[in-house]
Amino acid sequence: MIDPIVSTSAALALAVIFASAASHKLRHPNWFRRQVREYELIPGLMVPVAARALPIAELVIAAGLLWSISRPYAGVLALLLIVLYGLAIAINLARGRKDIDCGCSGPAMRQPLQPALLARNLLLAVIALGALLPMLDRPLGLHDNFVMIAAGTVLVLLYTATDLWLANRPLLLNLSGEK
């Protein structure tokens, strides 16, 4: 049992993160189809279907996280999707394909696959776990609501900062010649 503040703020942040990820993929469908193909995990015929289904699933999860009734189910789905993406990255890293684009944050921010992305997905998984665990039933005041929204905002900001930081890392390594 966890406090509703933890659960709600995690769900809010996760909803925003999933919605923004889905919006990248829906706005650039061709880019995302190529990205799915580059991962070389599913047969070619299934690629357009998967490229269409993934962003829709992300949107549904984002919406489901917002209501407390559907939250545990959406949380489980979110966790599954995060683990799935993590596995896709891990398999391609194990194949030694570090040169393909991660496809994580839209076509504007390219970044190659790197082990740090797994750590990022682990962070997301922890947030998803916070959203899906059963809540403690306690009366909520105005201040509780404020803290939920504030904590959700901080989580989203920190996640975005981490994402950009990870995307900058390979550029820095390139620059210092360590790669």
Added chain:
Amino acid sequence: MQALIVSNILLWLLLIVSSLVLLGLIRQIGVLHSRIAPAGALMLDKGIEVGQPAPQVTAADRFGRPINIGYAGERSTLLFFLSPTCPICKSLIPAIKAISRSAKDLDVIYVSDGDAAEHDKLIAQAGLEKSSYVVSPEIGMTYQIGKLPYAALIDQAGILKAKGLVNSREHLDSLFETELLGSSTLQDYMKAQSESPGIHTPS
């Protein structure tokens, strides 16, 4: 209790602000990375050698006035080769203007070629109406310019003092630096440094 709640709200707000600052900083680092990305392989320069008299060319500027390049005169000349289609050239124009303002005894001449309408647009955008702007492919050919943006510095005696591909303000400044140090290229400078005894150079 009241004080605790106020302090808690304040802390949350400050935390949001500080994560915004963090995000902004990381974004800026990303922009910096994209700015210092390699702009093309450096190649060994062909054309006239630094330290030799610069080729003498006369070309008409936008208004048909003749501009002499490479002749001995009272002022040094900075030739800046650019093209309206090259974004790095455009981003360097403010730096060139600043140098033109701050350096005494220096004429800055913008050299380009191509479509006149595009040049007019660039000149209006960058506010170069009062500068010498030459649209002439001959100068570029005479000086054998293969890459843009390129700059060449000619002194009062008509000697080519420095030249090179300029991708940033630092590259531009280094043109003047080479004149100051008396070495025409970085390679020459390093060589002179390693030949003089007692100075340790990392190898």
